[in-house]
Amino acid sequence: MARVIMTERAAEWFERLQDTIVAELGRLEPAPFREDVWARPGGGGGRSRVLGGGDVFEKAGVNYSNVHGELRPEMAASLPGDGAQFRACGVSLVLHPRNPRAPTVHANFRRLERGSAAWFGGGTDLTPYYVNQEDAGHFHRTLRAACDRHDGGLYPRFKAWCDDYFHLPHRNEPRGVGGIFFDYLGAGAERVAGRPAATAVTAAETDPERAFAFVQDVAAAFTAAYLPIVERRKDDPWGERERNWQLIRRGRYVEFNLLYDRGTVFGLRTDGRVESILMSLPPEVRWEYGHLPAPGSEEAASLAALCARKDWTGG
Amino acid sequence: MARVIMTERAAEWFERLQDTIVAELGRLEPAPFREDVWARPGGGGGRSRVLGGGDVFEKAGVNYSNVHGELRPEMAASLPGDGAQFRACGVSLVLHPRNPRAPTVHANFRRLERGSAAWFGGGTDLTPYYVNQEDAGHFHRTLRAACDRHDGGLYPRFKAWCDDYFHLPHRNEPRGVGGIFFDYLGAGAERVAGRPAATAVTAAETDPERAFAFVQDVAAAFTAAYLPIVERRKDDPWGERERNWQLIRRGRYVEFNLLYDRGTVFGLRTDGRVESILMSLPPEVRWEYGHLPAPGSEEAASLAALCARKDWTGG
Numbered sequence: 212m213a214r215v216i217m218t219e220r221a222a223e224w225f226e227r228l229q230d231t232i233v234a235e236l237g238r239l240e241p242a243p244f245r246e247d248v249w250a251r252p253g254g255g256g257g258r259s260r261v262l263g264g265g266d267v268f269e270k271a272g273v274n275y276s277n278v279h280g281e282l283r284p285e286m287a288a289s290l291p292g293d294g295a296q297f298r299a300c301g302v303s304l305v306l307h308p309r310n311p312r313a314p315t316v317h318a319n320f321r322r323l324e325r326g327s328a329a330w331f332g333g334g335t336d337l338t339p340y341y342v343n344q345e346d347a348g349h350f351h352r353t354l355r356a357a358c359d360r361h362d363g364g365l366y367p368r369f370k371a372w373c374d375d376y377f378h379l380p381h382r383n384e385p386r387g388v389g390g391i392f393f394d395y396l397g398a399g400a401e402r403v404a405g406r407p408a409a410t411a412v413t414a415a416e417t418d419p420e421r422a423f424a425f426v427q428d429v430a431a432a433f434t435a436a437y438l439p440i441v442e443r444r445k446d447d448p449w450g451e452r453e454r455n456w457q458l459i460r461r462g463r464y465v466e467f468n469l470l471y472d473r474g475t476v477f478g479l480r481t482d483g484r485v486e487s488i489l490m491s492l493p494p495e496v497r498w499e500y501g502h503l504p505a506p507g508s509e510e511a512a513s514l515a516a517l518c519a520r521k522d523w524t525g526g
Numbered sequence: 527m528a529r530v531i532m533t534e535r536a537a538e539w540f541e542r543l544q545d546t547i548v549a550e551l552g553r554l555e556p557a558p559f560r561e562d563v564w565a566r567p568g569g570g571g572g573r574s575r576v577l578g579g580g581d582v583f584e585k586a587g588v589n590y591s592n593v594h595g596e597l598r599p600e601m602a603a604s605l606p607g608d609g610a611q612f613r614a615c616g617v618s619l620v621l622h623p624r625n626p627r628a629p630t631v632h633a634n635f636r637r638l639e640r641g642s643a644a645w646f647g648g649g650t651d652l653t654p655y656y657v658n659q660e661d662a663g664h665f666h667r668t669l670r671a672a673c674d675r676h677d678g679g680l681y682p683r684f685k686a687w688c689d690d691y692f693h694l695p696h697r698n699e700p701r702g703v704g705g706i707f708f709d710y711l712g713a714g715a716e717r718v719a720g721r722p723a724a725t726a727v728t729a730a731e732t733d734p735e736r737a738f739a740f741v742q743d744v745a746a747a748f749t750a751a752y753l754p755i756v757e758r759r760k761d762d763p764w765g766e767r768e769r770n771w772q773l774i775r776r777g778r779y780v781e782f783n784l785l786y787d788r789g790t791v792f793g794l795r796t797d798g799r800v801e802s803i804l805m806s807l808p809p810e811v812r813w814e815y816g817h818l819p820a821p822g823s824e825e826a827a828s829l830a831a832l833c834a835r836k837d838w839t840g841g
Contacts, residue, residue: 245815245816261816263814272815381794465780466784466804469784469785470794479696479785485696485697486815486816490815492777492813493813494812494813494814495773495812496810496813497811498585498807499578499809500560500805501562501576501801
């Protein structure tokens, strides 16, 4: 019973989270979101809100979904819990600003159930084309503050988990300056598959109520972490050079999402709605053979800063 | 000894094949190919020839590689043969014309060894943005003629294998109008993993010498199958509408290569040279949420023709 109530409370909260985020984006972006309400043949459905060709955002998608049904065996084997029945509910968003000086952002907050197990997961990560301490510092400090309200040990571990996850092994490059990434929260005290071995298990992570409170707090902190950055970068001057660099770096975003992203693979393998899953892909992308930024250029400095995998909260 | 000789003969032949194809492309395209000779840290190397921003080809890559070393266990498990030692040698090419009326093409001809097993594989497939019977018919008839010189049963089976392979399950769309696809040729008479159950095993497929002769013939037929199509389409008029459709359909090409293509995955998992592997990705790509061609449009007719999965050799 407590479990059914949590399932419904979480679903309602995630649905409102989508409303809140879209409303806050509306204060920055005059273009309207298109809404698609869809049903999944195997069970459940969702509400996608997407815009293309905005003034500030070249493409933006904020999707709510609440799906359930049966997992294929190979998918089930990769998840905690038992049996083939699953439910997945949450908000997933990707925002691609037009201005190359403004970073792309991804966030996902979700609750999963498989058989008798249920847990929260998600996170948010920032992908600047031009890296700077001011933006990355604001993003990370805002997230750290939200984490610290629950347990001082969460941010460092979830920051490291994010760096580990959003990494392109074939390029040995991080996707961006990271953020936080977490999973299996509220699943109970047993160790679960996928949790890094060195991760301690605190009460804030194992108790379902505390896990839900944590997810609510970091999800609520998302707009405060990201929107001020877009606000201060959206009118920065840029030209063909910055655009080209943005398009090439967006190629890395596509490579990560299609080659490695668990959410994309999970969605496509559970017969999710393709257009909603792939709304994460940038509107325009360029692949240039052997492209390297000129030595000493701002682009080369940006790439080096990305690859340093540093603590951004200082400075 | 016979095996070592075949390894060397095949390598020499593939290296010359790259020369021949690049020379024939040079009759159509004034822009020069850039050549990169590279060594693979684990063993072997290659010679990539790539051009970007040509008059006819927006991007073109014709790569020769001859690599060897040790397979990771999960990679080894997916291949015939025994042990961890492998060698892979061949030519892989992708040509992306600038004109949206000219189709993209991919071809790959290769020889693999794992432990005591050795086999040929490859094929070529055509991806038009605007589908027409004339081009697809010429491509398929040329390939059929090359196949028929070896065994009348090869083309129908390799055509069907190509249709099965170059398919995007998440979209339930073929990548293009297909061509031929084959694998495990010359590996001997035993059945090998990955061969479709209904495929008969003919002498042309099991004998190493006959398999090599077959690969040489279809590889030599490639330019005759493809270049006349580009020649007759490269000056067709096109505008923003055709360009947009081309960029959106190129997105499907990226989705296939990063989500499903075995060659891409093989390359990235055997520490291949990233820029050579990903040269297959189109130079410019667009993802538009929920894009559908207007009912009754030429684009809608093209998509319907693709999805029909028909026999193109007639007409």
